[in-house]
Amino acid sequence: MRMTMALLFGLLLLSGCDNTDPTGKTPADADTHRHSADTPRPPTRIRIELKKSAPQCDGKGCPSVQVNWLNYEQQPVLNKAIETRLAAMMVRMEGDAVHDGSIEGLADAFLADAADMAMASQQGWELRASVKQQRIENDLLTLSMESYEYTGGAHGQPNVGYFHWDLQRQQWLKLEDLLVPGKESDFWTLAQQVHRDWLDAQQLDQTFRESWPFEKTDDGYFNGEGMVLQYNVYHIAPYAMGQPKLVLPYEKLKGIVRQKYLPD
Numbered sequence: 001m002r003m004t005m006a007l008l009f010g011l012l013l014l015s016g017c018d019n020t021d022p023t024g025k026t027p028a029d030a031d032t033h034r035h036s037a038d039t040p041r042p043p044t045r046i047r048i049e050l051k052k053s054a055p056q057c058d059g060k061g062c063p064s065v066q067v068n069w070l071n072y073e074q075q076p077v078l079n080k081a082i083e084t085r086l087a088a089m090m091v092r093m094e095g096d097a098v099h100d101g102s103i104e105g106l107a108d109a110f111l112a113d114a115a116d117m118a119m120a121s122q123q124g125w126e127l128r129a130s131v132k133q134q135r136i137e138n139d140l141l142t143l144s145m146e147s148y149e150y151t152g153g154a155h156g157q158p159n160v161g162y163f164h165w166d167l168q169r170q171q172w173l174k175l176e177d178l179l180v181p182g183k184e185s186d187f188w189t190l191a192q193q194v195h196r197d198w199l200d201a202q203q204l205d206q207t208f209r210e211s212w213p214f215e216k217t218d219d220g221y222f223n224g225e226g227m228v229l230q231y232n233v234y235h236i237a238p239y240a241m242g243q244p245k246l247v248l249p250y251e252k253l254k255g256i257v258r259q260k261y262l263p264d
Contacts, residue, residue, distance in 0.1 A: 087106055143165075
């Protein structure tokens with residue numbers, strides 16, 4: 001019995017701030033870099049890859065795990081937070097195998113559960129996860145995280161999330177931490193209005209609206225238009241509609257989102 005594993009450090013040693021590429025994009029991630037004069041220089045990225053497959057299985061459908069994520073040089077607290085967040089996303093369809101909550105522990109548990117299922121090899125069980133640096137702007141580092149788990153059936157379970165880190169304060173931020181204290185109610189009122197506009201644009205009837213009501217989400221990020229609220233499948237729409245996004249425009253976020261995180 002042999003379990004294949006590749007754990008590769010140092011594939012990317014890139015500065016998150018000054019980049020010699022004239023396009024401003026790193027070879028690994030197409031992210032945005034904008035920061036204040038007081039922001040510490042973004043740390044060097046290190047890409048890590050973990051691959052494992054089921055023992056004594058040589059077919060194309062062998063249960064397998066592949067996880068790619070980022071660590072940052074000399075940033076143990078940040079690295080621990082990244083791995084904690086990613087591991088939480090990977091716990092989608094909990095099995096019987098015991099694990100320690102780490103990324104590698106979850107990988108081993110997934111393959112152990114596959115070994116207990118006679119049809120796992122024929123069904124092509126797989127667990128995938130990845131992390132990319134999406135954006136650095138106004139002291140805020142944002143990572144995008146994706147995971148996918150398939151254990152048979154019509155389709156797998158995709159999941160997407162976002163991780164925010166304040167470079168100045170060296171602190172993991174949840175979505176509510178990006179808001180002005182006391183403005184959460186205003187934020188979600190705005191989000192509900194944007195959701196109603198989305199329903200109208202999709203021409204969805206009352207039956208749909210009652211079956212798939214508005215929900216809050218813990219995942220959001222900033223882009224060129226505003227704050228994007230990210231939803232996973234089965235949250236505010238059926239699987240067939242994918243992972244909906246609601247965009248809250250910047251002009252309506254002033255006084256709601258902390259000024260330091262809004263674009264200049």
